Amino acid sequence: MACSNCSSGGGVPKGCKSNGSCGTGGCNKLPVFDWLSNMELPSTEKPFDWVEVRFKNGRKEFYHNANELSLQVGEAVAVEAHSGHDLGNVSIVGELVKLQMSKKKFKPEKQEHHMKVYRKASDKDLVKWTDSRALEQDTMMRSREAALRLGLDMKISDVEYQGDGSKAIFYYTADDRVDFRQLIRELAQLFSVRIEMKQIGARQEAQRLGGIGSCGRELCCSTWLSDFRSVNTAAARYQQLSLNAQKLAGQCGKLKCCLNYELDSYVEAVKRFPSPNKKLKLKGGIAFFQKMDIFKEMLWYATDSNPNDWIPLKLQQVDEILEANANGEFPEDLSEFRFEEVKIEKSNGLQVADFVGGNAEDSITRFDQPRKNRGRNRNRNRNRKQGNQAQTNKK
DSSP: OOOTTBTTSSSSOSOBTTTTOSOOTTTOSSOOOOTTTTOOOOTTSOOOOEEEEEOGGGOEEEEEOTTOOOOOTTOEEEEEOSSSEEEEEEEEOTTHHHHHHHHTTOOGGGOSSOOBEEEEOOHHHHHHHHHHHHTHHHHHHHHHHHHHHTTOOOEEEEEEEOTTSSEEEEEEEOSSOOOOHHHHHHHHHHHOSEEEEEEOOHHHHHHHHOOBOTTSSBOGGGTTOOSOOOOOHHHHHHTTOOOOHHHHBOTTSSBOGGGGTTHHHHHHHHTTSOOTTOOEEETTEEEEEEEEETTTTEEEEEESSOTTOOEEEEHHHHHHHHHHHHTTOOOSOGGGGOOOOOOOOEETTEEOOOOTTOOGGGOTTTTTSOOTTHHHHHHHHHHHHHHHHHHHHHO
């Protein structure tokens, strides 16, 4: 729950020296940066009395600060729960809470019962919280054994104990509906706590467990991504990616969330290209679209008479041909517009390219050339030492 920057030195945090902006996964998981932290409200205006509290693995809830406690980001607080009390860290205070409530469509006036902040967490609360968190791994493994023994088609992926240790939430994934009434009875008897089962999706499971993606970085959903947008194969088609399920799927088995990151740029770039359904009309036939390269602004067309010969054209050339077709003009042959790439010269089987500003010291093979005089100098030094030793012995 903490990082090395927290005042507790890596234990359960009582506060954050960086005011929640250190950017580490421990104390700032799924963060919301407070852009209003350096702004002061008018003295006549009462501070907003709601706060956002973060629990394990990014679970966040809004609570009413009815006692008007002076709370800072990162402080551990005891909050009201449906039974007993829970412990969490304050993630947002002040006016930014209003924006988060509006984003999540949370309306305090329509809540029948306002969940309240009881107090700042005491040392006794933190010790109880730490002891409860230490039981989660063992509880999860034993609950998996119980589900397997009962033959339930479900996977228990995480367990979260309430701050006072009186309740445990079991997060599970399942393809179909599962009757876990007998499982709840066994778990309640086994752990002597109140049991709550919560079904989550594959993406939520990856978010809670974390991991390393194919890019070599920690998963976006477990670090900074706060909501999930729908991802479909159209995003891969726009970006001209191979529809390979193994390459497009993430740790959760679903399409990667990062397919949406550059999608808007590709959609905007594709608008400059003609529709694939448009054909180039020639005097000798018709040319059909085959593929395109957005970065190089290249399109490939093949004529109906020779479909295996794909002719590369620049986007500007295609626009000129389409404009000529609209005016009733038809080119003789598409080959006269073929775009020829500049070939790289080859020397001794190796490709040689011009290097602007290069010199002999910038050659990548300069370390591979052997030093011819190295052995000769070694022999000369050995002979000199032997001669000096012989003169010393003679004296």
